[in-house]
Amino acid sequence: MIILDLTILAPGTEVGKKIGNPQSWTEESASAAPAPAPSPSNPAPKVNLSSNTLPKPTPSPSLNTTQLNTQMTHPIASLSPYQNKWVIKARVMNKSAIRTWSNAKGEGKLFSMDLCDDSGEIRATAFRNECEKFYDMIQVDKVYYISRCQLKTANKQFSTLKNDYEMTFNSDTVVSECMDDASSLPSVKYDFIPISDIANKSPDTIIDTIGVCKDASDLQELTARNTGKLLKKREISLVDQSGAAITLTLWGNEAETFDASTNPIIAVKGARVAEFNGSKSLSCLGSTMLRANPDAPDAHRLRGWFDRGGASADVVNISARTGGASGGSGEWLTFAEAEERKLGTGEKGDYFNLLGVLTFTFADNAIYKACPQEQCNKKLVDQENGLLRCEKCNREYPNFKYRLLLGANVSDPTGDQRITAFNETAEIMLGKSAEEVGRMSEYDKNGYAQLFDEIKFKTFVFRFRTKMETYSDEARLKTIVMNVQPVDYKDANARLIKSIKALGGIEV
Known part of the structure; x- marks a missing residue:
C-alpha cells in the first residue's frame, strides 16, 4: 500500500495519547505477517465486464467557494509545487494596477498581489481571464481563503518577497473572502533596518525601513528617454532615531498625491538602494509598498521621538555623502x-x-546631443548626412539623447x-x-x-x-x-x- 495523500484531522499534541498499537514497518515484519482470513460475509457479486456495462466511477464534486475546507488551512511557508491540495488564509498586503503586455506569443493583461499570514508571504499573479475575474473582487487589507493555484519558483526579478515560490491563478482557482475575525493576521510583514545602516548596503539591495517624512520636493515631470512617456516624481526625505536621513524617490500617482504637511510616518517595504557618486538613496519599484502612519509599535516610537525633539535633531544625510571619498x-x-x-x-x-x-x-x-546608448554619454558629431557619429562607440545613429x-x-x-x-x-x-x-x-x-x-x-x-x-x-x-x-x-x-x-x- 502506498499513501499518496493524507489529511491530518488532529495533531498528536491535541490527542495526548497513542491510539492502538502502531508498529514500525520493515520487510521482515511484512513477510512474516499472516495472510488475511477470508471474509465471512457474502461474496461480492460478479461484475459483467462487457464494455457497455462497465460501472461508471462517481465523479468528485468540483471545488467551489462553498466546498473550501476553511477549518484546515495551510501556512504560506509550507507551500511548495509538490502539493496540490491546500487552502491558505491570507491577508492582501498589496495589489498592483492592471498591466498589459504584447509580444510574439500574443497579448494580454495581468495583475499581481502580495499575500501574508503568520508564517510568511507570497506573490500571486492573475493573467487574462483570471485578471478580469478577480481584480475587482480582491481588495487590499482584506483576508481571503485561496486554493488551487499553480506554484512555481519565484522570479526574483519581479518579486522581492522572502519566498522561494510564487502563485499563479488559473481556471480552477478558488477565492473566498474570510468573514470571520482575522485581526490576528498581520497586515504587512516588515523587516525594518535603521536608515543609518542603509549607508553600508550594496546598490540594488532591496530593503524595508521606516522614517518620518521631514520634507518633500515639488512634483517634477520628466520624459522617459526610451519611450517618450511623461513621468512624474517627487523626492522625500526620511529621518529616524539612528541620526540619519535618506532621500526616497516616489513615482506616478504616489508622487502626485503625497502630502508631507503633517510629517507622516512612512513605512517602506521593498525599496531599492541606489548609489550615485558614493551617496545612497531609495527608489520605489513597482512592487514597493508604502504605508503612511501605520498602526505599529515602530511607528508609535518614531512619532514620539520626532515630536519630543527629533524634528530639530542633527542628522547625517546619507543621500549627500560620498563614502568612497578619501x-x-x-x-x-x-x-x-x-x-x-x-x-x-x-x-x-x-x-x-x-x-x-x-x-x-x-x-x-x-546642452548637447549625446550617444543614445544607455551606458554612453559621449557627444555626437554631426555627419551632415542625417546621421550622428559616436567616436567612443564607433557607430553612427539617426537618433540621440539630450544631456546637460x-x-x-x-x-x-x-x-x-x-x-x-x-x-x-x-x-x-x-x-x-x-x-x-x-x-x-x-x-x-x-x-x-x-x-x-x-x-x-x-x-x-x-x-x-x-x-x-x-x-x-x-x-x-x-x-x-x-x-x-x-x-x-x-x-x-x-x-x-x-x-x-x-x-x-x-x-x-
Missing part, C-alpha cells in the same frame, strides 16, 4: 575655509558641503567658484529634464534664455568635489557638483545656531 570631509565649509585647508591639492579629490548662490550660468553650451553639462559660478559670503554640473545635478538646478531643455534650445530660444535667467541668484545646498587638474600645462582647480538640493531653511538655521553657540563657547 580626501576632505562631509562637513560644511565656506569657499574661504576650503581654500585655507587647500582642498583639492591632494592626489584624490576632496568633498565638502556649502550653502551658495548661483550667480551666473553659461547657457550657450549647456552646465557651467556656472557659485558664491557665498567669503568668495566664489566656477563649478560644473553634469546631467542629473543640472536637471535639479534648472527644474527641467535634459529632454525639455534640449527641445527649448531648438524650438523656443526665448524660453531657453529665460530659463537660465530665472535660476540666477537662487540659493542651493551644494556638495562639491574639488581637485586640481592640469590643462595645457596650467594647473586649475576643478569643482564638480556631486549633489544639489533646495535649501531646507529649518536645517540651515539650526546649523547656524549651533555654529554661533560654538563660537561663543556655549555648550551645544
